[in-house]
Amino acid sequence: MLTYTLRRLLVAIPTLLLISLVIFLLVDLAPGSPASEIPLTVPAEVKAKMIEAMGINEPVHIRYLLWLKQFFWTEPLYAIDAAFGTDFADNAPRIISYSSKVPVIDYIAERLPQTLIVIGSAYVIAILIALPIGIYSAYRQYSWFDQIGTFVSMVGYSVPTFFTGLLAIIVFTSWLGWFPSIYNTSLRVVDWASFKQQVTQMFLPVAVLALFNAAELSRYTRSSMLENLSQDYARTARAKGMSERTVVLKHVLRNSLIPVITVITLGMPAIFAGAIVTEQVFKINGIGAALIGAIHVNDLPVVQTIAFITAILIVLFNLVADILYGILDPRIRYD
C-alpha cells in the first residue's frame, strides 16, 4: 500500500505539470488583457510602465516558468518563513494579483475561511443527512418514506442552486424575514450573540447547498444499498440469526459504502473551489467569489492559481479515494 501510494504520488507530478501548463495557456489565450482594466485617463507612457511592472509583456513561456518557480519554490518558502519566523524567501518576488496588488496566496488565505465554513459545513451536513436517508429508503424500498425521499432528491438534484437560493431568499428573507440574504464576512464570533448571528447568516446558503449535495448522495447510497441488500451474503447473515440491525448496518452497509465513499471523497476538492453560484447568490466573499471577480478583471495570476490549487486537490483526493477503496474492500489491494 505504501509503495503504491508513493508511486501514485510520483506519477502525480508530471500530471500536475501538464495540468498547470494547460491552465496557464488557457487562461493566457483567453481574450482580454489586464491592461484593459487601466482607466483611459491614465497617460499612455504611465500605462506602458504599469504593463511592464506587471510583467505582462514578457513572452508566455517566460511567464509560465516564472509562475511555476514562484508557485512551487518561492511561495512555500514564504509559508515556511511565516510559520517559523525564518527568512528563506529573502524578499523574492511572489505571485501578485494584478488587480489588488497583494500576493495571491494571501488573497486566497483571506477568502478561504468563509468558503470552508459555509461550503464545508454544507457538505458535512449533506453527508449526515444523506446516508441515513439513503440507507432507510433502500431498506424500505417503495415505502412512503422512500417515495417521498425519491421525490425530494429528484427535485433537490435537478433544480439548480441559483434557483433554490433565490427562492429561499424570497421566502425566508423577503416574506418571513427570518434570515439575512447577505453573508457578512467581517462578522467575528466573539460571544453568544455573534455566534447566533453567524449561524443565522449561514443558514440559507448551507441549507441550499446541503439539499443539493444530500439529494445526490442519498441517491447513490440508496442504489448501492439496494444492490447489496439482495445479495446472497445478506441472506447468509440472516440465516446465521443476526439481527436486522447487524445485517443492514454491518454486512450490507460496509459493502454499500465503497462507491459512496468514492463519491464523497471526489467531491471534497469542490469545497475548496467553493460553490461558485451559491457564493454569488448569497454574497459570500469566498474562493468562488474571488475566482469570478478575478475572471471579470482579467486578474490572470489569481485565476491560474485558484484553478491550479483545485487541480492539485482533485489529483490528491483521487488518490485518497483509491486508498480508501483499498482499505474498505479487501479484494482491491494495490501491491
Added chain:
Amino acid sequence: MAERAAPVLEVKGLRTIFRTRGGEVHAVNDVSFHLNRGEVLGVVGESGSGKSVTMMSLIGLLPAPPAENRGGEVLLGGRDLLKLDTRALQEVRGARVGFVFQDPMTSLNPVFTLGDQLMEPLRKHMGMDRTAAANRAVELLELVGIPDARRRLKAYPHQFSGGMRQRVMIAIALACDPDVLIADEPTTALDVTIQAQILELVKELRHKLGMAIIWITHDLGVIAGIADRVLVMYGGQVVEQAPVRELFANPQHPYTRALLRTIPAISGPREGRLKVIQGQPPILMAPPAACPFRARCDYRHDRCDRENPLRRAVDGRPVGQGHDVACHWTAPAPVAEVIHA
C-alpha cells in the same frame, strides 16, 4: 432408524404465498413432512417446484413482503416457529437450524474475514468472548477439513476456492451445534470432484455430530448417495415420499418416474436420446384445485382436472411414515401404454 421416536422437526400443512403485481403466487401448498433425529431427508424437484421456498419459509428467511405465511405449523423442539416473533426466530436461526446455500461464491460477505463471519453466530448465540469464539472457529474449520485453520481466520473469502468456501459455509452452519442442517443445493455450483468431497464431508459430519439434515437438490444421483428418505416436490406440494431404496425401486408418481428416466444409464445399450419432461412447472395463481402435474402427465384422465389428489399410503403404513404418493392412480399407473387423449 427409530421411526417412532419424536421427530426433531415436524411440518404440518405449511402454506406460503408471494404477493406480486399479478396477484398471489401460491408457492407452498399444504406441505407436511417430518424429520427424524440423525436422518438425512432428501428433497427433490426441478427448479420452481417449491423446494427451496418451503425450507426457507420454515424459518422465516423469505423476504416478507412479498412472502406471506398462510397457515400450517412448523414444530421444532415443541415450539411452533411460525408463531415466534422476529427476535425469537433469530435465536433459532443459526443456533438450532443451520443453513448452507447454493452458491458459495456469493454467500460469504466479501469485506469481512472468514474468522469474523464464523465467529458472529458463536458470539451471538453462545455468548462467547473473542478468544473462545476464535478457538471454536479454529475447531470448526478443522472439522470441515480446512488445514492451517488459525491462520485462515484472517483470510477473506476471495482468497478461497469455491469448494473451500462451501466448507466454510458448512462450518458456519454447524457453528452452534444445530439440531437441523438445511442444505439448499450445496453442491450444485461446484464441480464434480468437489461435489463428491463435500458429500463425503457431510456424511462424515452427520455420523460425528448426529444432526438431522434436509438436503435439497435436483440431482437424484446425490440423493441416492446421501439420503435416508426422499420427498419429491412439485407445484409447491409433496407428490411422493418414501425411503430412498423404496423410491428408486418402486416409484409411484408419474413425475418421480419421469425424473428417474432423465438419469442417463452408464452401462447397457444406449437408449437413444435422453428422456426429458416436456414443459415447465406451473406458476400457481390460486390454490391448486387440480393435480398440478396434469399438464405434463402422460397418464392424465378427467379426474386429474377436477381434483387435486391427496397423499395416500402405498405400503399400508400411515402417510409420512412409509411410502406415500399424491396421485389418483391407485394401481401403479400403466407404464407401457400411454392413455393420452
